[in-house]
Amino acid sequence: MTFGLRAGDEGDETAWKRFCGNGQLETKYNQAPNVPSTAKLTSSPGGKCRGGSTRPVVPEAPTFYMYVSDPDHSSEHKQEVLAEVRFTWRTASGSTSTKTVRTAAKAGDGKTRLQTTPTGLPQNTVISWQVRAQDQDEWYSDWSSPACEYVLDTKAPPAADVDSAEFLPLEKGETTGACAEDDKIREYAGLYSTFTFDSSGTDTTRYRYGLDEDPVHELIPRKADGSVNPGGPVTVRLMPDVAGEHVVNVVAYDAAGNNTESNCRFTVATRKGAGEWLLSEPAGATQAADTGGNHPLDIRPGVTLGVPGPGCAAALGECTRDRAARFAGAPEAYLTSRTTALVDTSNSFAVAAWVRLTEAGQDRTAVSQDGTGEYGFMLGYDSSTKRWLFEVPVNDVNTLGLWTSRSDTEARLGEWTHLVGVFDEETHSLQLIVNGVGQKPVQNRTPWKSRGAVQIGRLIDKGGYRDPWIGDLSDVSVYDRVMPPREAAMLAKLRPVRLGYWPLTAAPSNRSAEFDGNTARDLILEGGARINAPDLEADPFADAALVGAGELVLDGVDDRARTNAPVVPMSGSFTVSARVRLATSGCGTDMSVISQAASKTSGFRIRCSAQDQWELVVPHVDVPAPASGETTTVVETSRYPDDSQDGQHLALVYNAFTKELWFYVDGRLAQVEPAQPATVVNAGGALQIGRALVGGAYGEYFAGTIDDVRVYSGIADPATVALMAQRQEQPQL
Numbered sequence: 116m117t118f119g120l121r122a123g124d125e126g127d128e129t130a131w132k133r134f135c136g137n138g139q140l141e142t143k144y145n146q147a148p149n150v151p152s153t154a155k156l157t158s159s160p161g162g163k164c165r166g167g168s169t170r171p172v173v174p175e176a177p178t179f180y181m182y183v184s185d186p187d188h189s190s191e192h193k194q195e196v197l198a199e200v201r202f203t204w205r206t207a208s209g210s211t212s213t214k215t216v217r218t219a220a221k222a223g224d225g226k227t228r229l230q231t232t233p234t235g236l237p238q239n240t241v242i243s244w245q246v247r248a249q250d251q252d253e254w255y256s257d258w259s260s261p262a263c264e265y266v267l268d269t270k271a272p273p274a275a276d277v278d279s280a281e282f283l284p285l286e287k288g289e290t291t292g293a294c295a296e297d298d299k300i301r302e303y304a305g306l307y308s309t310f311t312f313d314s315s316g317t318d319t320t321r322y323r324y325g326l327d328e329d330p331v332h333e334l335i336p337r338k339a340d341g342s343v344n345p346g347g348p349v350t351v352r353l354m355p356d357v358a359g360e361h362v363v364n365v366v367a368y369d370a371a372g373n374n375t376e377s378n379c380r381f382t383v384a385t386r387k388g389a390g391e392w393l394l395s396e397p398a399g400a401t402q403a404a405d406t407g408g409n410h411p412l413d414i415r416p417g418v419t420l421g422v423p424g425p426g427c428a429a430a431l432g433e434c435t436r437d438r439a440a441r442f443a444g445a446p447e448a449y450l451t452s453r454t455t456a457l458v459d460t461s462n463s464f465a466v467a468a469w470v471r472l473t474e475a476g477q478d479r480t481a482v483s484q485d486g487t488g489e490y491g492f493m494l495g496y497d498s499s500t501k502r503w504l505f506e507v508p509v510n511d512v513n514t515l516g517l518w519t520s521r522s523d524t525e526a527r528l529g530e531w532t533h534l535v536g537v538f539d540e541e542t543h544s545l546q547l548i549v550n551g552v553g554q555k556p557v558q559n560r561t562p563w564k565s566r567g568a569v570q571i572g573r574l575i576d577k578g579g580y581r582d583p584w585i586g587d588l589s590d591v592s593v594y595d596r597v598m599p600p601r602e603a604a605m606l607a608k609l610r611p612v613r614l615g616y617w618p619l620t621a622a623p624s625n626r627s628a629e630f631d632g633n634t635a636r637d638l639i640l641e642g643g644a645r646i647n648a649p650d651l652e653a654d655p656f657a658d659a660a661l662v663g664a665g666e667l668v669l670d671g672v673d674d675r676a677r678t679n680a681p682v683v684p685m686s687g688s689f690t691v692s693a694r695v696r697l698a699t700s701g702c703g704t705d706m707s708v709i710s711q712a713a714s715k716t717s718g719f720r721i722r723c724s725a726q727d728q729w730e731l732v733v734p735h736v737d738v739p740a741p742a743s744g745e746t747t748t749v750v751e752t753s754r755y756p757d758d759s760q761d762g763q764h765l766a767l768v769y770n771a772f773t774k775e776l777w778f779y780v781d782g783r784l785a786q787v788e789p790a791q792p793a794t795v796v797n798a799g800g801a802l803q804i805g806r807a808l809v810g811g812a813y814g815e816y817f818a819g820t821i822d823d824v825r826v827y828s829g830i831a832d833p834a835t836v837a838l839m840a841q842r843q844e845q846p847q848l
Contacts, residue, residue, distance in 0.1 A: 117143045123571045126433075140478050143254050144187075145187060145189050145250070145254060146185070146254075147185045147250075147254045147255065147256055148183060148184065148185045148186075148196050148223065148227070148247075148249065148250050148254065148255070148256040148262075149183070149184045149186060149248065149256055150247070150250030150256045150259060150336065151181055151183050151198070151248060151256065151259040151260075152182070152248040152250075152259070153259050153260070153261065153263065153436045153503070154311055155181060155182040155265055156179075156180070156181050156259060156685075157179075157180045157815060158171075158173075158177040158178065158179045158263075158265065158374060158382055158756070159177055159178050159180070160173040160174065160177055160587050161173050161174065161177045161265050162265035165263065165600070166243070166261060166262060166263060166264040166266065167264070170264040170265055170266065171265050171266070172266045172267075172268050172369070172370035172371040173265055173266070173267055173268070173269075173370050173371055174268060174269055174371040174373050175231075175234065175269060176232065176234065176578065177265065177267075178230055178231070178232040179200060179230060179231055179232070179233075179244065180228050180229070180230045180343065181198050181200070181218075181228070181230075181246045182225050182226070182229070183196050183197070183198045183223065183225065183229060183246070183256075183718070184196065184224060184225030184248070185222050185223030185248065185250050186220065187204045187223075188223035188224055188360045189381060189776055191226075191585075192258075192259055192763075193222060194222075194250055194251065194254075195220040195221060195223060195225035195250070195251055196220060196221065196222075196248050196249065196250050196251075197218050197219060197220040197221070197229070197248070197249050197270070198216075198217070198218045198229045198231075198246050198247070198248060199215060199216075199217050199219055199246070199247050199248075199249055199255075199710070200215065200216050200217075200231055200233070200244055200245070200246050200540040201213060201214075201231065201244065201245050201247075201258065201686065202214045202215070202216075202242055202243070202244045202259060203239050203242070203244070203245075203262070204236075204241065204242045204243070204264065204828065205240065205241075206238060206398060208420055208481040208644050214233065214235070214236065215575065216231050216233045216349065216398070216745070217231075217249075218230065218231050219439060220251075222247075222754040224492075226611055232424075236267060237267070237582035237804070238267045238268060238269060238270070239266065239267070239268055239270075240266065240620075241264055241265075241266055242264065242265055242266070242267070242739075243262035243263065244258045244262065244263050244264075244265075245258040245260070245263070245540055245559075246258070246259045248261065250834075252616075256332050256336075256513055256582070262281050262688065266370075266371075267371075268318070268369060268371040268373065268680055268764075269373065270373065271373040271374060271375045272314060272316045272318050272319045272367045272368070272369045272370070272373060272374070272375055273291070273292060273314055273315045273319075273367065273375065274291070274292020274293070274365075274367060274375040274376065274377040275292055275312045275313065275319070275322055275365045275366075275367040275375075275377050276289065276290050276291060276292055276311075276312070276313045276314070276377075277294060277310065277311070277312055277313070277377060277379045278310065278311040279308045279309065279310045279311070280309070280351075281300075281301065281302045281306060281308040282301045282302060282308050282355070282361075283297070283379055283381055284297075284301065284436075285297050286379070286539075290313070290684065292367075292375065292377035292633070293377075294378065294379035294380065297380075297382075298382075299382075300353030300382050300383065300384045301381050301382065301383060302383055302384070302385070303358070303383050303384050303385060303386035303596070304354075304355050304356060304357050304358050304383050304384070304385060304517045304594075304599060305354065305356075305386065305463075305465075305594070305596040305597040305598055305599055305602070306353075306354060306355070306383075306386075306540050306596060306597075306600060307352050307353070307354045307463075307597075307845050308352070308353060308354070309350050309351075309352055309365060310324075310348070310351050310353050311350050312324065312334065312345075312348065312349050312350075312351075312365050312367075312504045313347075313348035313349075314348075314367055315346075315425075316346055316367075317345055317346040317368045317744045318345050318346060318369040318370065319345060319346050319347075319368065319369060320334070320335065320336070320343055320345050320368060320369055320370045320474070321333055321334065321335045321336075321363070321368045321369070322335075322349055322365055322366065322367055323366045323368070324351065324363065324364075324365045324366075325364045326353045326361060326363055326364075327355075327356075327361050327362060327553040327844070328364075329364065330365060330366045330376070330818075332351075332523060332679070334349040335349070336349050340641065341389060343594045345369075345370075345574070350540060354541075354597065355383045356599035356600070356601045356602065357386040357599065357601045357602050357605070358383055358384050359382065359383070360377055360382045360634065361380065361381055361382070361383065362379065362380045363378070363379045363380075363381075364376065365377050365378075365379075368649065372665055377639065379634075381662075385602075386407070386594070386596055387407055388406075388407075388592035388593055388594045389457045389458050389593050389594060389595045390405055390409075390410045390452060390454075390457050390569060390588055390591075390592065390593045390701075391405055391407060391409070391410060391591075391592040392404070392405055392406075392450075392590075392592070393406065393589065394420070394422045394424075394438075394439055394440040394588060394589050394590070394591060395424060395437070395439070395589065395591055396414075396438070397420060397421045397438065398419065398420050398421030399420070399421075400414060400420050401413070401414050402414060403420070403440065403450060404712075405426055410452050410453065410454050410457065410569075410570070411453070411845075412450040412451065412452060412453075413448045413450070413451075413453075414450070414813065415448065415449055415450060415470040416445075416447040417442065417443045417444075417445040417446070417447035417448025417449070417763040418441065418442055418443075418447075418448055418449070418450060419440065419441040419443070419574070420438065420440050420441075421438050422438065422440070422441045422587055423437065423438070423439065423587075423722065423805070424437035424438045424439035424469070424531075424587070424589045424613045425437065425439070425469040425471075425531040425533075425589055425830065426588070426612050426829060428530075428531045428687050428828075429714050437589075437612060437622045438542050438589075439469070439471070439482075439587045439588060439589035440587065440588055440589065441586070441587050442583065442584040442585060442586065442587070443585065444474065444494040444570045444583040444584065444585035446583075446585070448572055448583055448584070448585075448818040449570060449571060449572035449573045449580070449583065449584075450570075450571040450572060451568050451569070451570050451571070452568045452569040452570075454568070455567050455568050456484075456564070456566045456567070457484070457564055457568075457569050457593050457595075458484065458491075458593050458594065458595045459493055459564055459595060460484065460491040460507070460538070460562065460563065460564055460565045461540075461562045461563055462539075462540050462562070462595070463536070463538060463539055463540040463594055463595075463596055463597045464492070464538055464593065464594060464596070465535060465536060465537045465593070465596065465597060465598035466482050466492060466494050466505075466535070466536045466589070466591075466593050466594070466595040467533070467534065467535040467536075467588040467590070467592045467594075467598065467603070467606060468481050468482050468494060468533075468534055468588055468589070468590060468591040468592070468594070469531055469532070469533050469534075469588065469590045470495075470531070470532055470533075470534055470584075470586065470587075470588055471529065471530065471531045471532070471586045471587040471588075472526060472529075472532075472584075472585070473528060473529055473585055473586040473587075474526055474528075474585035475496060475498060475501065475526070476498065476580075477581070477582065478495065478497060478498050478571065478582045478587075479494075479495050479497060479498075479582055479584050479585065480493055480494075480495040480496075480570070480573050480574040480582040480583070480584060481534065481571070481572070481584055481588055481591075482495070482569065482570070482571055482593070483492050483495075483570045483573070483575070484496045484565050484567060484568070484569050484570065484571070484589055484593070485565060485566075485567020485568050485570060485573035486508070486511045486563075486565035486566070486567060486575070486687070487512050487513035487565075487566070487567075488507040488511060488513065488566070488576065488577040489510070489511050489512065489565075489574065489575070489576055489577075490508065490563020490574040491493060491508075491516050491563075491564075491567070492505070492506065492507050492536065492538070492565070492577050493506045493507075493574050493582075493586070494534055494536045494547075495506070495574075495582065496526055496812075497519075497521065498818060500521060500525075501525040501526060502522040502524070502525055502526055503522040503526050503532070503534055503547060503549055504519055504520065504522070505518045505519070505520045505534075505537075505545065505546070505547040505558055506520075507519075507538065507562075509561050510561055510563055511563055512564065512577070513577075516555055517640070518545050518558070518559040518560075518561075519545075519557065520536070520545050520546050520547040520554055520555060520556055520557050521547065521554065521555070522547060522549050522554050523549075523554050523555065527789040531589075532549065532550060532585075532768045533549070533550050533551065533606060533607040534547065534548070534549060535547070535598055535603040535606065536548075537546040537597060537598050537603070537821075538559055538562070539597050540562060540598075541597075543558050543560060543562075544556045544557075544558065544559070545557050545558070545559040548598075548600060548603040548604075548607075550607045551600075551603055551604030551605070551606070551607030551608065552604070553603075554592045555601050560768050566793075570613065571584075571588060571591055572584040572588070583770065586772070590606075603720050608770055608829070608830040608832075611690050611827035611828065611829040611830060611831045611835065612827060612828050612829055613631065613825065613826070613848075614636075614682055614826045614827060614828055614829050615631075615633065615636050615678075615682045615802070615824075615825065615826040616629065616630040616682070616824070616846070617627050617629060617630065617637075617638050617823070617824040617825075618630055618662070618664075618665070618822075618823065618844060618846075619646060619663075619665055619666055619667045619822050619823070619824065620646070620648060620663055620664040620665035621646055621648065621665060622640050622645070622646045624637075625639060625640040625641070625644075626638070626639055626640070627640065627646065627667070627676065630846060635678075635679065635680060636678050636679075636680070636682055636802075637676060637678070637679075638676040638677065638818075638824075639676060639677055639678070639679065640667070640674075640675075640676045640805060641673075641674070641677065642669075642670070642672070642673035643670055643672075643673070643674050644667060644668070644669055644674040644675060644676055644805065645667075645668050645670050645674075646665045646666070646668070647660065647665060647666050647667075647668045647820070648660065648664055648665035648666075651756075659760075660758060660822060661694045661696060661761075661762045661820055661821075661822035661823065661842070662694055662823040662842055662843065662844055663696075663822070663823070663843075663844040665822075666820045666821070666822040667762065667804065667805070667819070667820065667821045667822060668734075668819075668820050669805040669816070669817050669818060669819060669821065670816075670818060671706065671816050671817060671818025671819070672818075673816060674805060674816065675801060675803065675804060675805040675806040675813075675816065676803075676804040676805060677801045677803050677804065678801045678802045679801060680801060681711060681775055681798065681799050681800060681801060681802065682711070682802040682826045683711045683718070683719075683798070683802060683826050684828045685711065685719075685795060685796065685797045685798045685799075686771070686797045687828060688769060688770050688771040688828065688829050689769055689771075689826070689827060689828055689829070690707060690766065690767065690768045690769075690825075690826070690827040690829065690830065690831040690836075691719075691721070691765075691766065691767045691825070691826050691827075692764065692765065692766035692767070692779075692823075692824070692825045692831075692836070692839045692840075693708055693709050693721075693764075693765055693766045693804075693818060693821055693822070693824045693825070693847050694762050694765075694821070694822045694823045694842070695708050695762055695763060695764075695817075695820065695821050696758055696760070696761075696762035696763070696819050696820045697723065697756055697757065697758040697818070697819040697820075698758065698818040698819040698820075699758055699818070700757060700758050701727045701756065702723040702724060702725060702726075702727050702756055703725065704725050704815075705722055705723070705724055705725050705815045706720060706722055706723045706815055706816065706817040706818060706819075707720045707721065707722040707803070707805070707806055707807035707809075707815040707816075707817060708721045708723070708765060708804075708805070708817055708821060709765075709803065709821075709824065710802075710803045710804070710806070710807035710808065710813060711798045711800060711801070711802050711803065712798060712800030712801055712808040712825075713737040713796050713797075713798035713799065713800055713808065714737055714800070715737050715739045715808070715811050715837045716734050716737055716738065716739060716741065716796065716808055716809060716810075716811075717732075717734070717807045717808045718733070718734075718795065718796045718797070718798025718800070718804070718807065719731065719733045719767060719769075719795075720732050720815070721767060721778075722807070722815060723766050723817075724750075724818075725755045727751070727755060727756055728749040728750050728751060728752065728755060728756070729754070729755075729756055729765060729780050730748060730749065730750050730751070730779075730839075731748065731765075731767055731776070731778040731785075731794050732746060732747075732748050733746065733747045733776060733790075733795060733796075734746045734796055735793050735794045735796070736794075736808040737796045739810045739811040740810055747776060747790050747791075747792040749776065749778040749785055749786055749790050750785070751778065751780045752785075753785075754780045754781055754783070754785075758819070761842055762820065762822070762842075763780060763781055764779075764780070764781050764782060764839065764840035764842075765778075765780060766779040766782075766836050766839060766840070767779075767830070768830060768831055768836065770789075770830050771795075774791045774792065775789035775790075775791060776790040776791065776792060777790075778790075779788050779833075779836050779840070781834055782833075782837040782839070782840030784833070800825070803820060804821055804824060809823060823839075823844070825839065825848075835848075
């Protein structure tokens with residue numbers, strides 16, 4: 116290296132030069148920044164740098180992030196570096212277009228993230244982007260490689276077109292996401308249908324759907340080779356599980372996650388059984404009727420009609436309101452259909468019955484259908500395991516085995532039990548349902564068609580008929596369709612049978628009659644309780660009774676009404692209701708409207724609490740002061756007690772099979788989910804109106820008016836409770 120001075124004109128003798136003593140040489144070095152690593156290039160949305168078939172499709176303009184560095188940067192020498200981002204795409208004419216943006220400059224240590232959010236970039240086209248670094252001296256690195264890519268798509272795909280030949284026939288030929296309103300009933304619960312979801316666009320890459328639920332199940336349209344087919348159709352088999360309105364919710368998604376939802380509604384009916392025999396005929400009848408009128412059963416000598424049925428399970432004495440048939444287990448103790456092959460056992464079918472088994476020394480058959488040398492199905496009892504079962508032979512004549520679904524727990528003799536057997540050919544599932552609860556299913560891989568008669572009380576094999584039923588049977592049905600679990604659970608809930616109805620219109624000698632003439636259940640008025648029966652003709656301005664012509668008035672001190680014996684069947688399912696009006700606008704203290712006494716407490720009490728709320732209190736044990744964990748309390752928090760002229764309707768519904776406790780105020784539920792007390796006290800004392808047994812003594816006296824008191828065995832559904840809540844006399848209810 117040579118270091119020197121030079122004059123502007125070296126030929127000029129006067130222009131000489133020399134170095135002073137402070138001369139020095141300075142040299143400045145610079146290197147180009149490092150090429151940005153694609154591993155450190157990201158976008159949001161979009162994620163890591165990707166290209167080709169894995170490039171992201173994003174629903175909004177992304178922000179791009181990168182790290183850049185300079186080899187000249189050090190702790191002694193700070194070098195700032197910025198990032199230059201180049202976006203490239205092809206236009207509609209096929210030419211190439213670019214856009215370049217720059218970030219702010221930061222330290223070139225490679226540890227500081229730079230970012231940019233450009234605007235004006237096109238949608239629905241592939242955009243590649245690369246990054247290079249620039250230092251303070253405007254030296255550049257090479258562009259990052261390979262290029263990253265993305266597609267911007269902010270437009271949601273068209274709503275999915277939803278089709279079903281059986282349930283949405285008006286959608287045939289229609290290709291938009293709008294569903295036609297259809298007020299007709301289409302087919303029935305328990306029927307499978309193929310639903311097709313399709314898109315009129317070309318960018319739908321997946322669908323999510325749900326029948327009567329949020330769309331959580333995903334389907335992806337695919338080509339024959341398995342690759343994604345954007346905009347293509349998908350199909351799924353769905354089945355409505357109960358009569359009434361249903362809705363299919365479908366969401367169409369594009370690759371960017373943009374989505375559009377469509378909802379299609381349809382209504383289905385309940386398809387009656389191929390054969391339905393209540394077996395409720397009175398003693399001496401010669402035939403058991405099919406509810407459809409098509410398949411009557413001739414009564415055999417070993418079958419006795421008119422015995423108490425499942426609706427009498429909680430009866431407090433002689434019961435004739437629900438009847439069944441008794442089978443003695445003798446050779447003539449059976450019923451058989453005149454029609455053969457009522458259900459095709461090679462397709463979906465179901466069988467249901469209320470059963471009460473009284474002798475379990477051997478296998479017992481409640482219902483079966485004949486094959487040639489084997490039974491097509493059997494619903495009954497397995498003595499080897501002491502469990503209920505639903506069974507289908509592997510094949511006819513000489514079966515190679517059995518497909519069997521058994522109950523999870525042992526059968527209980529002498530108790531009414533609801534059994535349902537279901538074969539779902541769609542899923543090849545064979546399942547027993549006991550009292551509305553599904554048991555462990557098994558696969559039936561060899562369905563075959565039995566062509567014989569339905570047998571009630573026996574089954575056939577190569578040796579003849581065997582396994583006679585000993586006990587009672589009621590409500591026997593066979594169905595040529597699937598019975599969904601929800602429908603089976605509904606069958607297990609006893610229909611309400613009225614045990615007591617008190618209109619409270621009069622009380623001669625302080626005795627208000629039970630409407631149906633059951634004098635043992637008349638209400639006895641005590642303390643100073645009285646019936647108010649305003650004469651509206653004599654005084655048009657008088658306040659009308661809560662319901663009908665009269666009402667019970669109580670002072671909250673010692674007035675009450677009671678029966679002489681229990682009415683509510685606390686050992687089973689029951690429904691209790693009444694209409695009430697407070698004497699004042701609030702309660703101020705606990706006041707019970709209706710209860711039934713045990714020995715030290717009340718089996719239940721519906722009350723107005725000191726906190727001015729309607730409450731249902733159900734203790735689990737019969738002690739004077741049950742602990743908090745020994746009591747189930749349901750509180751109504753949206754409809755508060757008041758003294759309005761119309762009053763308020765209160766109802767309690769208890770399902771002994773499912774242990775579900777429901778509390779209604781003015782026909783609406785007080786809770787989202789049912790309470791489920793561990794046990795219910797089988798209170799055997801008198802029904803109390805206007806007070807309750809609490810802490811071993813009667814108290815919680817009610818101040819106000821009570822009317823239209825009702826007690827049922829069985830389950831009142833929400834529609835029935837809503838009818839009860841109407842402010843009018845309904846003696847037929």
